[in-house]
Amino acid sequence: MTRDHKLPSSCTNAELIELIQLLNRDKQIHGILVQLPLPQHIDKSLILRLIDPKKDVDGLTPHNAGLLMTGNAVLKPCTPAGIIELLDYNKVEISGMDAIVINRSALVGKPLGFLLLERDATVTICHSRTRLLTEKLRRADILVTAVGNRHDFLLTVDMIKPDSVIVDVGINKLDGRITGDVDFESVKQKASWITPVPGGVGPMTISMLLKNTIAAASIE
Amino acid sequence: MTRDHKLPSSCTNAELIELIQLLNRDKQIHGILVQLPLPQHIDKSLILRLIDPKKDVDGLTPHNAGLLMTGNAVLKPCTPAGIIELLDYNKVEISGMDAIVINRSALVGKPLGFLLLERDATVTICHSRTRLLTEKLRRADILVTAVGNRHDFLLTVDMIKPDSVIVDVGINKLDGRITGDVDFESVKQKASWITPVPGGVGPMTISMLLKNTIAAASIE
Numbered sequence: 001m002t003r004d005h006k007l008p009s010s011c012t013n014a015e016l017i018e019l020i021q022l023l024n025r026d027k028q029i030h031g032i033l034v035q036l037p038l039p040q041h042i043d044k045s046l047i048l049r050l051i052d053p054k055k056d057v058d059g060l061t062p063h064n065a066g067l068l069m070t071g072n073a074v075l076k077p078c079t080p081a082g083i084i085e086l087l088d089y090n091k092v093e094i095s096g097m098d099a100i101v102i103n104r105s106a107l108v109g110k111p112l113g114f115l116l117l118e119r120d121a122t123v124t125i126c127h128s129r130t131r132l133l134t135e136k137l138r139r140a141d142i143l144v145t146a147v148g149n150r151h152d153f154l155l156t157v158d159m160i161k162p163d164s165v166i167v168d169v170g171i172n173k174l175d176g177r178i179t180g181d182v183d184f185e186s187v188k189q190k191a192s193w194i195t196p197v198p199g200g201v202g203p204m205t206i207s208m209l210l211k212n213t214i215a216a217a218s219i220e
Numbered sequence: 221m222t223r224d225h226k227l228p229s230s231c232t233n234a235e236l237i238e239l240i241q242l243l244n245r246d247k248q249i250h251g252i253l254v255q256l257p258l259p260q261h262i263d264k265s266l267i268l269r270l271i272d273p274k275k276d277v278d279g280l281t282p283h284n285a286g287l288l289m290t291g292n293a294v295l296k297p298c299t300p301a302g303i304i305e306l307l308d309y310n311k312v313e314i315s316g317m318d319a320i321v322i323n324r325s326a327l328v329g330k331p332l333g334f335l336l337l338e339r340d341a342t343v344t345i346c347h348s349r350t351r352l353l354t355e356k357l358r359r360a361d362i363l364v365t366a367v368g369n370r371h372d373f374l375l376t377v378d379m380i381k382p383d384s385v386i387v388d389v390g391i392n393k394l395d396g397r398i399t400g401d402v403d404f405e406s407v408k409q410k411a412s413w414i415t416p417v418p419g420g421v422g423p424m425t426i427s428m429l430l431k432n433t434i435a436a437a438s439i440e
Contacts, residue, residue: 045292065289066282070326072265096351104337106290113333117324117345122356124344125337131316136342 003029009039016047024052030217031057033209036107054219057212065106068114074219075212080112082204083144083167084119092165092193095120098139102126102153102181103146108169112144134159145170145181157186166194169201223249229259236267244272251277251433256327274439277432285326288334294439295432300332302424303364303387304339312385312413315340318359322346322373322401323366328389332364354379365390365401377406386414389421 005019023029032055038044053063059077067073087094099121103109113123121142126133137143137159146169147153160166170181180197188194195201225239243249252275258264273283279297287293307314319341323329333343341362346353357363357379366389367373380386386408390401400417408414415421 045290062283062286062290062292064282065286066284067286069285069289069330070265070282072282096349098351110289110334110337113345114330117330117347120347120349122344122346122350124342125333126342127337127340129316129340130342131318 011042013041013043013046016042017050020047020050024050024055029055031055031209031213033058055216057209057216059111059212060107065111068111071114071118074215076115076208077107077111078205078208078212079108079146079169079201080115081211082201082208083112083169084115085208086167086195086201086204087142087165090193092142094142097121097141098124099142099144100124100126100137100140101144101146102130102133102137103144103169105146108146116142137161140164143167147181148172150174150179150181153181155182155187157183157190160187160190162190163192164190166191167201168195168197170197171202231262233261233263233266236262237270240267240270244270244275249275250437251275251429253278253429275436277429277436279331279432280327285331288331291334291338294435296335296428297327297331298425298428298432299328299366299389299421300335301431302421302428303332303389304335305428306387306415306421306424307362307385310413312362314362317341317361318344319362319364320344320346320357320360321364321366322350322353322357323364323389325366328366336362357381360384363387367401368392370394370399370401373401375402375407377403377410380407380410382410383412384410386411387421388415388417390417391422 007015023032032051034047048060049062051061053061056064056075059075064073064075068076094116099116101109101112104125104127109125113125116123126136138161140161142165143160144167145155148170150172166182166187168180168182172179178198184196227235243252252271254267268280269282271281273281276284276295279295284293284295288296314336319336321329321332324345324347329345333345336343346356358381360381362385363380364387365375368390370392386402388400388402392399398418404416
């Protein structure tokens, strides 16, 4: 059963806090997801901390993020977990590979970095302040891009290593259609494996959310 | 005031749990540190989770590790925080630098990776399964080594970039004396800046522990 508690964007911190505390106590509810981004007047960090870690199907509470760091997480953030699942399902070797993630957020880059390290990849996290980015990207066996700003960044065929694995987490609106960070048609010729946008990582994120909800329902 | 609660190594999980719960409740106590490593029969992950995050001066509870990930930590793990303090005190530029950390533990490598990312370095985490390690190390502007196994790994002068910054977190016992991961005498000629062992990162770790204890005493 899914309940959609849609508060108006004008709601106060107090109203949102009250709702989360209510859902934390409700034994019929196994998973709570706060849809981000929140309006500016809402204290995101405070709100995320209030979710019962056992119901935190987004894996974003400090407690669950910390468990991820030590390899003890049950509820892992959905996008990073979905990427690992995609790679595994497609038998992409991770161990020993040089992986680069272009994203340093707590939602994607950092947790994905952990999961790749756990699987024995060597991990580099790049971002807007990275110098000589292209030179670095050309050394990546596995390249995950999650920039989502196609005006500033487009991954083109000259920027990748031959036969590398390309995972596109970017979401850009371009001429009314959704596209990723990658110049897909040319890059797919040179890569050994590539995820499309839409239809690649996005649906995996949703699957992982459901998987987490089932896991959450099983937590004592 | 420091109280040293020394339990015998034969103590049970239950005895250690009881002690931590007692210290969590004791208002005279502001900081709790569980000296690692623990005996094998003790459940380290369980024990660390029990420490009140507000008294967790080692920054090792899942809650505090998670706050570190989002840049909201008050109590940061002592060794990584001490390294940043050392770099800052010596006016080492971090932003935009290529930093490599040889260590992927939850104690050093992962939290240090966060702190360096927060300061706009591009961060690579290397470990025992990293391929072509030397080739990578030669590209590092800031190189932090925390291997601590001098029989398998010694950072020699040919492995570093000229004028790079070398931080040695390794602790090895060699012929009865303490030494780091680095062939200090030769490497210091080529590096722009280097920390010695003993006397470099070690004392910083202890200072950070005291700093965290003061911070913990100020938490409401």
